[in-house]
Amino acid sequence: MAPQKTGQTMKPATAAKKLGVLLDATPAEFRDGVVSRDELNALQAGPPEWLRELRSSGPHPRPVVADRLGVSISGLARAGIDEPLTTEQIAALKEEQPDWLRRERLVRAEADREAARLKAAQSGAK
Known part of the structure; x- marks a missing residue:
């Protein structure tokens, strides 16, 4: 059995x-x-x-906060954001558009473009 x-x-x-x-x-x-x-x-x-x-x-964990702000978890750490945030706090940051947020969004966008380029190159090599 x-x-x-x-x-x-x-x-x-x-x-x-x-x-x-x-x-x-x-x-x-x-x-x-x-x-x-x-x-x-x-x-x-x-x-x-x-x-x-x-x-x-919320409060939301860091991966959710990072995603809603359009930045990486590392970007949150560089900005000194290490505690959970509520939806209201996230909305306030989006409204304020602090320098660190604009900078980290550019960093993430560049990383996303590079990842897409590598994926396209990899699929073209197969």
Whole structure:
């Protein structure tokens, strides 16, 4: 008889990362247990109110902040942004357009162009 297959589980930090939310902002019942693959899929398919609220207003983890600002995570670090930001704070930065934000957007745009050039060159070589 084959052993019974157990469902894949992950730590709450991993699940929060996959959901694009800050672990510390999630409810205690989410942080204190393990999350199965089925539970993660259910959260993604039909997010509860707390997840919808976190995704819309934050606080957001650095990858989400960087993406919404159009900069890299390294660019956030260079600017001294090392804490989570809310949607309101991100909107304020976009409105202010500080020098570091304009500079880091140019850096990311150049990196994206270079990555696209390399990908095109690589696909042309095949």
